[in-house]
Amino acid sequence: MKKRFLIVAGVAVFVVLYIILFLFSLNKNLVGSDDLLINDVSRLNPTHVNKIVKNDELNGLKEALLEAQENNLKVSIAGKRHSMGGHSFYKDAVVLDMTSYNKILFLDSEKKLIRVQSGTTWEEIIKFINPYNLSIRVMQGYNSFTVGGSLSVNVHESDPNYGSMIETVRSFRLLLANGTIVKVSRTDNSELFSLVSGGYGLFGVILDMDLELEDNKVYEKREYFISYDKYPSLFKDLRKNNTDLKIIYARLSIANDNSLLNEMVVTTYSLTNISDSNYLKLQKNKNLALKKFVFGLSRKYDFGKAFRWYLQKEHTGIEFPDLVSRNNLMNSDPKFLEYYSSRNTDILQEYFVPVDNLPLFLDGLRDTIRENNINFLSVTIRYISNNSESFLSYSEDEDKFGAVLYFNVGLSDKEQDKVEKWTRDLIDLSLELNGTYYLPYELYASQDQIRKSYPKFNEFCINKKNYDINELFMNEFYAKYCLGDEDYEGH
DSSP, X not given: OHHXXXXXXHHHHHHHHHHHXXXXXXXXXXXXXXXXXXXXXXXXXXXXXXXXXXXXXXHHHHHHHHHHHHTTOOEEEESSOOOSSSTTOOTXXXXXXXXXXXXXXXXXXXXXEXXXXXXXXXXXXXHHHGGGTEEESSOOSSSOSBHHHHHHHTOBOSOTTOOBGGGGEEEXXXXXXXXXXXXXXXXXXXXXXXXXXXXXXXXXXEEEEEXXXXXXXXXXXEEEEEEGGGHHHHHHHHXXXXXXXXXXXXXXXXXXXXXXXXXXXXXXXEEOOOOOHHHHSOOOOOOHHHHHHHHHHHHHOHHHHHHHHHHHHHOGGGTSXXXXXXXXXXXXXXXXXXXXXXXXXXXXXXXXXXXXXXHHHHHHHHHHHHXXXXXXXXXXXXXXXXXXXXXXXXXXXXXXXXXXXXXXXXXXXXXXXXXXXXXXXXXXXXXXXXXXXXXXXXXXXOHHHHHHHSTTHHHHHHHHHHHSTTOOBOOHHHHHHTSOGGGOOOO
């Protein structure tokens, strides 16, 4: 009895201490004392800038560009700063914070077309269009990103009927370095349409855009528990035999045991005929504190990883019910992922490989995780159809699966050197499998790797200079990979 009491007491003390630390993390102040020292969500790129301009009027943006040129300063463009490689700032630059440039300008509910300013978030759009029973076609998995930032990285998601965001953009207006404004579409300034979509803010300021929408309908969830190597064939069968398929993604075990990247849950959402308005109402995001608590356990402990995988297998209804509207699926809040530590941070990476090569990539990923003792937090598999419209397309030659990976890594230089090494190993693995990697994340890739992954990258850099002769628009991504390491000042 005494032994059992001590065990129970020990567990209770552990839980109480963890909850105290968890609650403390909810209220941790992440704002530094220097208002001009900014960072992105990775906290790996603290950078001192000259000025941050937050303006909700076009004239204010024009004046900021003119002032920067008069003072021989560079200009960077920022939204929510979810990119993780200094894509939205540069040392001593003027940063245009676009988050207040967020008006919804026009909606044609019959043509399913909306015009919004570039600082508008997906959450704001979803709230606006939900009463019209309309929904977004392509956005990230979470609602907090701006549309301008999303187009700048050419996002994709889980609807197999669409590829990347560029497919859903009718046109946009762009403020160029010389102060002029041009309309950009597939017929007007078509080269800029290709370059700016996935162009990381290097060609001008996206002012507003016309986005194509679709109906907000009720979907029904179904799940399949399979071995990872069966997914390519299951995916093809589901697409062929289910004409109502609207959303599909897969998650794999992160448990540090034999199930790691072997066990998989495939989730599908298919169209129903249900028109009950109760399902179509926007619901509040639930269980954010619980999700943050469980995710925190998995960040720190192997038993937490196993517990999270158990919940994902057996209790997926905690996140979404079996019947859910498209807008409620897309309106997910990422606040549960917020995390602060002085020693480590969470980072995203994504790799694209041809559909049939996914099992080979997962085999190599599993080996890399074990060999390097990586703190691996999540993997989601999404489908991206072939599309070559973006100049730096990640699915130019064939349909691919995207493996979205989430890691916890150390902040020290020593730990970051390790991360760079195994990241380069994963990039090489994707290249061996006729794949590539996604560019919005930390700048671990070598100069050679980015050019092998994106064969038109040198031409991209040349085009940047053609449209922006004095390189007014600048960020750390361009400085490293277009100017070259020898010209890159870093932080």
